[in-house]
């Protein structure tokens with residue numbers, strides 16, 4: 580039977596429910612794929628994606644990792660930088676992600692989670708995506724940076740993902756980005772005047788090779804603001820996607836959920852499997868700095884290459900029965916947080932948030948059932964994230980609640 584050659588268009592695929600059959604065909608039939616329509620190349624096999632992500636010299640990030648509006652995060656966005664500047668800026672914030680700091684943050688995350696869950700639990704129904712999965716990472720980000728819980732930042736963040744049909748940020752998006760940058764610039768300026776024991780203060784006082792990172796006047800498009808802006812966008816909808824998807828998958832697999840209710844110590848395994856099974860950050864782009872020959876084809880120097888983490892994580896060359904969701908899978912490695920020098924700084928924080936969210940939900944509303952239409956977010960094309968997850972439940976008695 581004649582079968583048309585596989586076609587991969589991430590812009591239309593982002594709106595479809597199931598990209599995974601296309602990914603399978605890419606891996607099997609076109610492991611080095613070229614899109615005539617968009618002019619990029621794509622890698623989809625686990626090993627190919629991993630090798631490219633580890634080889635930053637050949638696969639440069641300097642042209643930006645987003646495929647719709649490259650470099651929209653601006654100067655200071657370490658995802659869009661190569662060494663040496665990448666490493667110097669990454670070092671400024673690296674310590675904040677160390678275990679000791681996250682251990683200090685954990686009780687706050689638990690308190691935020693308890694408050695969110697308690698705000699809807701007696702109602703017997705809630706949108707678990709909006710009211711928990713999306714709400715929590717913003718609160719955690721504010722705690723993490725040392726910002727007050729600030730609803731307007733959430734609103735701007737929703738706005739700045741808006742794109743025109745031509746995939747450019749809309750005016751609403753541009754204004755929201757500018758407002759967020761201004762907010763962060765003001766907060767940094769404030770911390771310089773009145774230092775506190777928080778990450779913003781640490782960043783504003785940072786020195787690189789003896790030079791202050793912050794200019795005397797902190798401009799909205801400076802590196803230092805871009806660094807904070809990147810932390811904001813990198814840490815919120817990714818983590819929202821992870822939590823919402825984990826809740827969705829567990830509702831669809833009640834036997835596995837029952838296992839977690841009985842054995843909450845297995846929740847970290849469920850988090851890893853969710854990251855593998857439906858990777859929140861599906862793709863990241865690179866540009867080659869030399870010709871690369873692979874699978875009988877050649878990517879020319881300067882070629883735009885899309886690394887499909889979401890496809891690599893379903894590769895049967897790496898995982899047994901990759902299309903089966905199984906929380907008991909013993910996962911040694913995935914591509915969900917990238918690889919190499921850009922490996923996600925926030926991975927331990929995202930895992931911590933997801934663990935606490937799942938523990939809390941499974942202790943308080945273990946019988947939740949999907950009660951309406953599940954919707955995906957039209958967030959950037961690099962992402963695969965749920966936006967609405969309506970659920971109904973009967974609350975269990977709370978055991979311990981933070982005061």
Ligand code: HEM
Nearest residue numbers: 644657658813814817818821863916917921923924925929
């Ligand atoms: C489930 C949640 C998350 C996922 C799936 C995720 C995924 C990723 C991936 C795949 C990359 C590499 C991008 C590339 O190679 O071009 C990355 C980088 C990054 N992530 Fe995350 N991330 C998550 C949560 C977070 C959080 C909570 C934070 C911080 C608050 C964060 C901060 C960063 C930063 C700063 C980078 C850039 C690292 C670098 O370029 O050196 N991420 N993330």
